[in-house]
Amino acid sequence: MNIEIPKKIRPIINNAHQVALSVFRPISRKYDRAEHEAPKELEMLASVLDGFNEGDPESSAGATRTGKGRISNDGTVKNGANMSTCLGAMELCYGDTGFLLAMPRQGLGNAAIAAVANDEQLKRFDGKWAAMAITEPGCGSDSAAIRTTARKDGDHYVLNGEKIFVTSGERADCVVVWATLDPAIGRAAIKSFVVEWGTPGMELGRLEKKLGIKASDTAAINFVDCRVPAENLLGNPEIDVKKGFGGVMETFDNTRPLVASMAIGVARASLERLRELLAEQIEYNYDKPVDNCSAVEAELYRMEAEWEAAYWLAIRAAWMADNKQSNSLEASISKAKAGRVGNAITLRCAELAGTLGYTEDELLEKWARDSKILDIFEGTQQIQQLIIARRLLGLSSSELK
């Protein structure tokens, strides 16, 4: 047993940290105010990240390299792409969560493609920026209730429906769309399709105005008789009622620790800043038992302990994915913990900073808005609790609703 970050990942962490401090932070407030304006500074940065991904897949960071299928399994312990991606994401969100989400070619759709695409698809979509479209006006967390349909017609599928909350939906090259082959069958009939912008019948509905992560655009996209080549279906085209949802849901095993990592990154930004602001007033040396400290010191220790727990839970889930261990439970645990801890820490730090934390001179108030989404997307806190409880109790979704 060894619970440390290996040396070989440290350069990635360091690079991401430099990006956070030198690129993200200086323009953070600018794009928070200028919602819907594409941060042009990110384009150059994305090219650099692409460079990382071209190298050794075991030590590269980025959504395109997560998943369980890309590294050979020779029985030795791996610290691979899932772990380094999580660590990279933490650092980038220490800079700015919105920018990470707006990073070209690092979309959640890319993670989905990395997780379930076949070799031909991997090659065809290489270098494309892929957004992810699951949510609909009538279905949020209940993804089995998807109403967007995909009807087979010759060597195409015809998509009809409305998708909302598509992160970078407009800026991306293509969108991974969840649609059902037969709404009567339920989960097993849900498949994901890569739809490229420019495909007739795919239209931008609107861009949302939001509480936080304003640098990242959130699109509503309509599909009206949109014909998608059959070879753009990810995974198995057959409806396998036994396997059911597995195909599309396994993407979450990789993306949930990643979103957990984002929450951990932004929470650390808040904790560090508050400690800087309080440096003169508190003694912070891990010496006294927590109950013997002043209220604010004790709260800082408690927040740091919660933060650190969230951190290692995310690393554990990523490590399991790197080592091809089934991690659905641990991925949900990490997301649940980091989601609530991240949000609570950023809010409390803003509060403890007084009006300094509430006004725009500091970034504390921004981080406290940004962090809320991380306890919502990729499965809300309550969805994670449901998943964890069902798993532990051995209950189906019809028993534990």
Place this chain on the structure above:
Amino acid sequence: MAKDAVGYALSTLNRMASSELLDKLGLRKLVERMAYTLTRTGFQVITTSARTFKGGPRLDKPERLNKPGHTTDLFDLNITDEQQMIRDSVRAFATDVLRPGAEHADENATTSDETIAAALELGLNFFAVPESLGGAASERSPVTTMLLAEDLAWGDMGQAIAILAPMGVANALTQWGTAEQQSRYLPAFASENPPKATIALAEPRPLFDPLQLQTLAERDGDSYVLNGVKSLVPLAGEAELFLIAAQADDGPAVFIVEGGAEGLRAGDDPSMGIRACAQRPLQLENVRVPASQRLGTDDFDYRAFVDLGTLAWCALAIGTSQAVLDYVIPYCNERKAFGEPISHRQAVAFMIADMAIELDAMRMLTWRAVCRAEQGKPFRREAHLARTLCKEKAMQIGTDGVQLLGGHGFTKEYPVERWYRDLRAIGVAFGGLHL
């Protein structure tokens, strides 16, 4: 009629009552309270008289174990085959012996000789004593000790402490002892009849801080004279060897005191939980200890000594919290209300989900701190964070365990009420154990 034991005890109390020293040290109130409980129970005489520690081969320098060779630079949650084997046998012991005996041990406030003997069969002490002194330890193994503490406490926390306390003393002697101290005491721990031993650190007052000891060790020539009161000391009435923390003129220190030492008395102050570890307060009245019995050499790190105990408590809390979780899952699936299992309600199911989330959180922080300790890295921050988190979450899990069983949880028909009491210990305990 000749004086009997009670008579002698009362005389001693009389002498103590007139002692100015008590007032000087501000101890009178404490001692008066203790005197009351002492006489009430017929006086638990002085601590168990010492065995003669014959000692083993002379050492030129203290044995210090190296960090384990099996770890690499990579993050790795796997344990070794050897650790897995130990876990399997300890878990079987916890299932077959500790859990079934837990209620009885709690009620009688003792861990039976049979249970202690069965635990010895597992050979745990051998992992605490270096090979050259008759044990089997070839490298440092706090992680292994942590895992077995977790598994023992899954069976029963109180008995686990009674089993682990002597091992903690051996671990501390191996990690900190001088050559002379190791050679004198460690071989006995690897013998067929190892001594009962314990660490006395906590003191009975609100907001106790292990760095602010009121038990004093005053230098007098070639010895130290110890005065003060210790609390929540496992096996205090029966231990043959004590490690006692006291404030010396150069900072907090730890002294090796043999059972039966003059002026060393065990009181009686039963606690809410962990009763099976036979914890008692310990009173030190002018206990004279040769200076050579001060634990350690220049490399002694009192803070690390404290933290390795705290982390053992965290491991115990993890094990018992796991027991709670493993218990409420089948219970809530079977217990029906309004026509279906209560586990079908989110209000119940989410409490169980939160237990699992926070239990894993406790685990990661504790494992992380212990890994660093094992590898000789600084771990003060990590131990502090682990304790801060574990005490809050473990107590919540203990509370929720009872809540999930409702009225049944409040009765002794079910083990959750014991876990509720046992898990409070993590909030107040210091010392007693050492990884």
